[in-house]
Amino acid sequence: MEKILVVNLGGQYAHLIARRIREIGAYAEIASYDSVLEVAKSDEVKAIVLSGGPASVYEPNSPDLPVDLLYLGKPVLGICFGHQWIAKKLGGVVERGKGEYGKTMVRILSSDPLFEGWEAEEVVWMSHSDYVKEVPSGFQVLAVSENGYVAAMRSGHIYGVQFHPEVRHTAKGVRLLENFVRKVAGIKSVWVPEEQVGKIVEEIKARVKEGIVVVGVSGGVDSTVTAVLLHMALGSRVKAVFIDHGLFREGEPEKAVQLLRSIGIDVLYIDARERFLKKLDGVSDCEEKRRIVGETFAEVFTEVVAGIPNAKYLAQGTLYPDVIESGAVKGADRIKSHHNVGGIPSWFSLELIEPLRDFYKDEVRRIAKSLGLPDEVVYRHPFPGPGLAVRIIGPFTLEKLEIVRRATKIVEEELDRAGLLRKVWQAFATVGEDKWVGVKGDRRAEGYIVTVRVVESEDAMTADWAKIPHDVLDKIASRIASEIPHVTMVTYAITSKPPSTIEPC
Numbered sequence: 001m002e003k004i005l006v007v008n009l010g011g012q013y014a015h016l017i018a019r020r021i022r023e024i025g026a027y028a029e030i031a032s033y034d035s036v037l038e039v040a041k042s043d044e045v046k047a048i049v050l051s052g053g054p055a056s057v058y059e060p061n062s063p064d065l066p067v068d069l070l071y072l073g074k075p076v077l078g079i080c081f082g083h084q085w086i087a088k089k090l091g092g093v094v095e096r097g098k099g100e101y102g103k104t105m106v107r108i109l110s111s112d113p114l115f116e117g118w119e120a121e122e123v124v125w126m127s128h129s130d131y132v133k134e135v136p137s138g139f140q141v142l143a144v145s146e147n148g149y150v151a152a153m154r155s156g157h158i159y160g161v162q163f164h165p166e167v168r169h170t171a172k173g174v175r176l177l178e179n180f181v182r183k184v185a186g187i188k189s190v191w192v193p194e195e196q197v198g199k200i201v202e203e204i205k206a207r208v209k210e211g212i213v214v215v216g217v218s219g220g221v222d223s224t225v226t227a228v229l230l231h232m233a234l235g236s237r238v239k240a241v242f243i244d245h246g247l248f249r250e251g252e253p254e255k256a257v258q259l260l261r262s263i264g265i266d267v268l269y270i271d272a273r274e275r276f277l278k279k280l281d282g283v284s285d286c287e288e289k290r291r292i293v294g295e296t297f298a299e300v301f302t303e304v305v306a307g308i309p310n311a312k313y314l315a316q317g318t319l320y321p322d323v324i325e326s327g328a329v330k331g332a333d334r335i336k337s338h339h340n341v342g343g344i345p346s347w348f349s350l351e352l353i354e355p356l357r358d359f360y361k362d363e364v365r366r367i368a369k370s371l372g373l374p375d376e377v378v379y380r381h382p383f384p385g386p387g388l389a390v391r392i393i394g395p396f397t398l399e400k401l402e403i404v405r406r407a408t409k410i411v412e413e414e415l416d417r418a419g420l421l422r423k424v425w426q427a428f429a430t431v432g433e434d435k436w437v438g439v440k441g442d443r444r445a446e447g448y449i450v451t452v453r454v455v456e457s458e459d460a461m462t463a464d465w466a467k468i469p470h471d472v473l474d475k476i477a478s479r480i481a482s483e484i485p486h487v488t489m490v491t492y493a494i495t496s497k498p499p500s501t502i503e504p505c
């Protein structure tokens, strides 16, 4: 398979670059910068993209790559930090400038395959303070910004752009990436996630020659697709297990198990509620909550597998972002450890099977659709593995758990009634420790503050708070404060991601 390597030089946007390339229908993978040269030499790798990153190339400990990467004869596109790194490495000059942030005009100076379909002037999105003062010898300046900075440069098959084509605000960014992939790198193959099903099934068959695979299912689209693929490959040698950790939404375990059974997946329901809740009692730290859930999942899975004769593997619906966000790829910062990746304890010894580890959520939804799964599964909102535990800020208590559970139900009911639930990426409630003085029935009543969070997103890498109509918010707020005891204030979270994240914890 022809692939493009996206080298992560520390930017959260490396992900977005890979996603955009896949949207174009070419296959991209993220690589860490310290081991990229060997990987890049493989025949499958047809082109290399160097991401942005927070460091400055003239700082002593900034990420560095072997210069040989530029002499493999494969097209290279440096973006922002990547662009500056190419300039510096090949003898140009990079300095601190005035900085350009947000939408900026650039002028294209000469026609080039990279800019096919671009007008002479276009809007791009910038986020840099360093700039390329002098391009290396042999390089041509292809574009300049309205502030006179080098916006794009080229020498042979090596390109650098100061702006971010992967960000939606760059008007023709996708077109530029497409030009790089198809025109500059000449990649012809078209990568369609649905068409990978046959290959995934064959890979599972080749790996699991004998024995039983236990697959963890949560009712979400990722684990449901995982279970269906395993079932296609192994038939009755798959055993699905649903662990009830007591951190689900109201009625969710029953619904999930019923739905899985209705599509032909035989599920074993394990009630582990007491065990999880006991361990979480009083725990405040977010990462500690995640660690406890991960560890307890690992314990329960180990016991379940031990109890099933001839069970040899544990399968999970791990996705690519879980792997990246858990900091499992060098160069990427650990944002949150997903229980199924970063949260796995060191003693855990079951062999893992993760057929969707290279896929993004929207790709998994496409696969789910092509497998004929019901819309209820395909379009189900993501729900974090550690469940409502990550929606409780500060000490974990059963009281707060109950508040979050009831408030989330109200949020979902009201959005559904307004026809908005399906249209948003996620919608839920959270609760913290802060109190607000209220008055209920003429009495002073100090109560909790519930924060409602509704976001729109394409892939959870970035998200916007949803502009829900005031009357719907009003209904949600008044129901939460009147129906749930000890709640005296409801707030609506209006910070997008970044700089915030979707879940509070």
Ligand SMILES: Nc1ncnc2c1ncn2[C@@H]1O[C@H](COP(=O)(O)OP(=O)(O)OP(=O)(O)O)[C@@H](O)[C@H]1O
Binding pocket: 215, 216, 217, 218, 219, 220, 221, 222, 223, 224, 241, 242, 243, 244, 245, 315, 316, 317, 318, 340, 381, 382, 383, 384, 385, 386
């Ligand atoms: N309660 C659970 N019981 C069994 N396995 C679970 C449970 N929760 C999570 N897992 C396993 O861990 C993996 C990652 O959890 P995650 O929360 O992403 O679930 P998911 O199925 O991907 O659902 P979603 O679509 O909501 O993301 C799942 O794919 C599944 O294999």
Ligand SMILES: O=c1[nH]c(=O)c2[nH+]cn([C@@H]3O[C@H](COP(=O)(O)O)[C@@H](O)[C@H]3O)c2[nH]1
Binding pocket: 335, 336, 337, 338, 339, 382, 383, 384, 385, 386, 390, 426, 460, 497, 500, 501, 502, 503, 504, 505
């Ligand atoms: O399977 C999961 N296990 C987790 O530990 C986890 N934490 C966050 N999420 C979901 O991931 C997306 C991004 O979340 P954040 O913006 O809060 O990081 C959002 O869709 C979150 O709901 C998780 N999913």
Ligand SMILES: NC(=O)CC[C@H](N)C(=O)O
Binding pocket: 011, 051, 052, 053, 054, 055, 056, 079, 080, 081, 082, 127, 128, 129, 130, 131
């Ligand atoms: N987004 C980036 O890659 C920034 C690169 C570099 N740190 C700058 O500020 O210019």
Ligand SMILES: [Mg+2]
Binding pocket: 220, 222, 317, 319, 382
């Ligand atoms: Mg998931």
